[in-house]
Amino acid sequence: MTILGISGSLRHDSHNTTLLRNVPLELELWEGLKEIPPYDEDDDVEPAPPAVARMRASVAGADAIVFATPEYNASVPGQLKNAIDWLSRPRGGAALQNKPVAVIGASTGAFGAVWAQAELRKVLATAGARVVDAEVAVGHAATRFDAERHPVLRFESTKIRREGENVTIDGTLTLKGVTQPVELRGTVTGPLADPYGGNRLGLELETTVDRTQFGIDWNADLPSGGRVLADDVKLSAQLELVEQA
Numbered sequence: 001m002t003i004l005g006i007s008g009s010l011r012h013d014s015h016n017t018t019l020l021r022n023v024p025l026e027l028e029l030w031e032g033l034k035e036i037p038p039y040d041e042d043d044d045v046e047p048a049p050p051a052v053a054r055m056r057a058s059v060a061g062a063d064a065i066v067f068a069t070p071e072y073n074a075s076v077p078g079q080l081k082n083a084i085d086w087l088s089r090p091r092g093g094a095a096l097q098n099k100p101v102a103v104i105g106a107s108t109g110a111f112g113a114v115w116a117q118a119e120l121r122k123v124l125a126t127a128g129a130r131v132v133d134a135e136v137a138v139g140h141a142a143t144r145f146d147a148e149r150h151p152v153l154r155f156e157s158t159k160i161r162r163e164g165e166n167v168t169i170d171g172t173l174t175l176k177g178v179t180q181p182v183e184l185r186g187t188v189t190g191p192l193a194d195p196y197g198g199n200r201l202g203l204e205l206e207t208t209v210d211r212t213q214f215g216i217d218w219n220a221d222l223p224s225g226g227r228v229l230a231d232d233v234k235l236s237a238q239l240e241l242v243e244q245a
């Protein structure tokens with residue numbers, strides 16, 4: 001089953017793209033929105049412009065689509081609407097015809113792009129899609145996924161065990177002022193002599209924590225059942241320790 005995720009934002013650090021990346025579904029993120037030319041009925045002929053043909057093929061090949069839309073001036077961003085106009089044609093054989101779609105959205109304001117979501121559902125239904133009649137609104141998005149404003153993550157080890165390449169480190173992890181015990185597992189490489197006369201040790205470590213144990217517990221219900229964000233978060237670190245000559 002292929003579920004395509006389409007973000008209506010072109011922005012590199014888009015909250016809507018981040019939202020799609022955090023939906024607990026196997027989503028294939030579609031990243032061609034910026035390449036779609038402005039809709040011109042004179043250009044809507046066979047063969048279609050290459051970027052449009054690729055988008056139509058991706059949409060036609062998906063079993064379902066999740067759209068995440070920002071809200072621009074109380075509506076859908078122009079480039080997303082433009083793409084949907086291309087996907088609504090040719091009439092009768094459009095890529096969106098009978099396609100199951102759901103709409104979610106994030107905004108920096110309080111309301112989570114609810115007006116844009118409502119407009120997008122209307123546009124998608126008009127284009128022939130089968131639209132889930134529900135919304136997921138993530139308001140104050142800048143505080144939901146914002147690692148930069150909460151950069152403090154502290155780990156202190158209490159016990160290290162090594163068996164050959166494998167290493168297990170017990171310790172405590174502090175996130176947003178909350179400290180919990182964790183166990184890191186991984187591999188160790190070296191020590192190896194480097195060309196500068198020093199020694200290097202490589203460490204690759206991983207652990208999975210339950211974010212709710214650190215008080216990071218925002219979530220919302222998905223229309224289809226389940227929750228928007230998973231509670232388990234995988235943390236990984238790649239370290240290189242250098243002993244200088």
Ligand SMILES: Cc1cc2nc3c(=O)[nH]c(=O)nc-3n(C[C@H](O)[C@H](O)[C@H](O)COP(=O)(O)O)c2cc1C
Nearest residue numbers: 009011014015016017070071072073074107108109
């Ligand atoms: C041109 C423009 C218009 C906007 N209009 C609205 C609006 O009507 N309602 C709202 O909640 N946010 C509005 N915003 C703020 C967006 O919600 C915010 O920039 C959001 O982060 C955009 O989504 P993204 O992070 O996925 O790019 C607007 C932003 C821009 C750039």
